[in-house]
Amino acid sequence: xxxxxxxxxxxxxxxxxxxxxxxxNLKSVDFEFIEENLSSxxxxxxxxNPVNRKVPVLIHDENCICESLTIIQYIDExxxxxxxxxxxxxxxDRAVARFWSAYFDDKLVPLMRELKxxxxxxxxxxIERIKEAMVLLEEAYEKCSKGxxxxxxxxxxxxxxxxxxxxxxxxxxxxxxxxxxxxxxxTPGLLGWIHKxxxxxxxKSVIPETEIFVKxxxxxxxxxxxxx
Amino acid sequence: xxxxxxxxxxxxxxxxxxxxxxxxNLKSVDFEFIEENLSSxxxxxxxxNPVNRKVPVLIHDENCICESLTIIQYIDExxxxxxxxxxxxxxxDRAVARFWSAYFDDKLVPLMRELKxxxxxxxxxxIERIKEAMVLLEEAYEKCSKGxxxxxxxxxxxxxxxxxxxxxxxxxxxxxxxxxxxxxxxTPGLLGWIHKxxxxxxxKSVIPETEIFVKxxxxxxxxxxxxx
Numbered sequence: 001x002x003x004x005x006x007x008x009x010x011x012x013x014x015x016x017x018x019x020x021x022x023x024x025n026l027k028s029v030d031f032e033f034i035e036e037n038l039s040s041x042x043x044x045x046x047x048x049n050p051v052n053r054k055v056p057v058l059i060h061d062e063n064c065i066c067e068s069l070t071i072i073q074y075i076d077e078x079x080x081x082x083x084x085x086x087x088x089x090x091x092x093d094r095a096v097a098r099f100w101s102a103y104f105d106d107k108l109v110p111l112m113r114e115l116k117x118x119x120x121x122x123x124x125x126x127i128e129r130i131k132e133a134m135v136l137l138e139e140a141y142e143k144c145s146k147g148x149x150x151x152x153x154x155x156x157x158x159x160x161x162x163x164x165x166x167x168x169x170x171x172x173x174x175x176x177x178x179x180x181x182x183x184x185x186x187t188p189g190l191l192g193w194i195h196k197x198x199x200x201x202x203x204k205s206v207i208p209e210t211e212i213f214v215k216x217x218x219x220x221x222x223x224x225x226x227x228x
Numbered sequence: 229x230x231x232x233x234x235x236x237x238x239x240x241x242x243x244x245x246x247x248x249x250x251x252x253n254l255k256s257v258d259f260e261f262i263e264e265n266l267s268s269x270x271x272x273x274x275x276x277n278p279v280n281r282k283v284p285v286l287i288h289d290e291n292c293i294c295e296s297l298t299i300i301q302y303i304d305e306x307x308x309x310x311x312x313x314x315x316x317x318x319x320x321d322r323a324v325a326r327f328w329s330a331y332f333d334d335k336l337v338p339l340m341r342e343l344k345x346x347x348x349x350x351x352x353x354x355i356e357r358i359k360e361a362m363v364l365l366e367e368a369y370e371k372c373s374k375g376x377x378x379x380x381x382x383x384x385x386x387x388x389x390x391x392x393x394x395x396x397x398x399x400x401x402x403x404x405x406x407x408x409x410x411x412x413x414x415t416p417g418l419l420g421w422i423h424k425x426x427x428x429x430x431x432k433s434v435i436p437e438t439e440i441f442v443k444x445x446x447x448x449x450x451x452x453x454x455x456x
Contacts, residue, residue, distance in 0.1 A: 094301070099294055
């Protein structure tokens with residue numbers, strides 16, 4: 001499909017930006033990736049997203065679309081010709097997909113970001129809460145995947161994109177923090193899913209190597225990126 | 229339309245619950261309202277929403293749907309026969325609706341909740357930030373309403389429901405706090421919109437009188453309810 005003026009403003013290390021890249025890849029939409037320097041944001045970014053001033057931004061038909069979850073749904077509703085659906089067609093299945101995606105962004109990501117600031121004894125409790133959340137996601141995976149590869153069953157769907165985009169950061173966080181938030185005994189499905197997700201053609205060219213995140217985390221002592 | 233087992237678990241004072249009631253009213257769906265005592269949550273609520281343990285929950289066809297934004301979209305996608313659409317049909321307009329609704333829930337509501345805990349001098353700054361956010365919403369209203377009554381133009385739409393459900397609490401907050409976050413000079417459109425929204429048949433039986441919220445705020449010194 002021709003580019004048709006589709007542009008993505010972002011940085012390659014943002015899981016929120018990666019979501020948009022993956023969604024466009026799944027829909028076979030060509031796009032121009034415009035890398036932003038977040039310490040000196042471009043006039044284009046500030047013009048496109050004057051409210052939140054954040055990446056990702058999708059530019060399509062002169063319109064700017066902001067916020068990763070909103071962008072994924074825009075992509076799903078706009079490019080329908082290749083027959084690929086990111087959200088399921090059934091309203092209840094769509095609600096389930098939106099529920100777990102919101103749970104991840106609103107509950108689990110803040111827990112992971114807390115790890116940066118909490119003291120040693122609180123860290124143990126915070127890691128425990130993350131592990132409990134991962135077990136909930138394991139149960140969600142079992143239900144949604146119906147014995148197939150992805151949360152979206154045969155194909156990568158909405159939850160896959162939302163959660164999967166973060167897995168590089170989570171792996172790096174485990175390495176740098178010397179801990180495990182996903183364990184074979186408790187989240188075998190999720191661990192297998194990560195491998196399948198990361199190996200998918202729409203994904204593997206998008207999400208940077210874990211080693212890069214490890215270096216970024218070590219160099220800047222940063223937590224995984226904030227919600228956008 | 230027959231009830232067909234449609235139930236809403238909630239409390240009448242929660243704006244998140246009110247969203248669900250308004251959406252069902254707009255779609256002319258009869259439903260049973262099951263009032264929850266949030267200090268002693270029912271087994272039904274805990275069974276339906278074991279993850280977040282919050283209202284609202286919509287029960288339909290034996291399925292439980294949780295989180296107000298997800299529920300509104302479920303309602304919009306499920307009951308399509310009366311020709312009423314809550315979200316616009318155009319993907320870009322849908323993205324705009326989702327953007328401002330997320331902005332309200334993720335940015336403005338936390339600002340309002342902050343008012344409860346901040347000290348006196350910080351309170352002035354916090355109120356100023358809320359006013360700035362209201363001016364952004366005023367601009368959004370001008371664009372979305374296209375000179376008509378609602379964010380959804382001729383009819384109450386997604387943004388109307390999300391923002392409007394909170395207006396009783398905001399009015400009460402202004403009264404109890406002795407301040408204004410919306411002023412005729414800066415947000416004339418929003419002030420006119422509130423009146424039209426509150427007078428709509430789908431809304432006026434749902435949102436309690438402001439005086440009730442004033443009493444609740446004064447009695448319990450509570451901030452507006454948390455996101456759900």
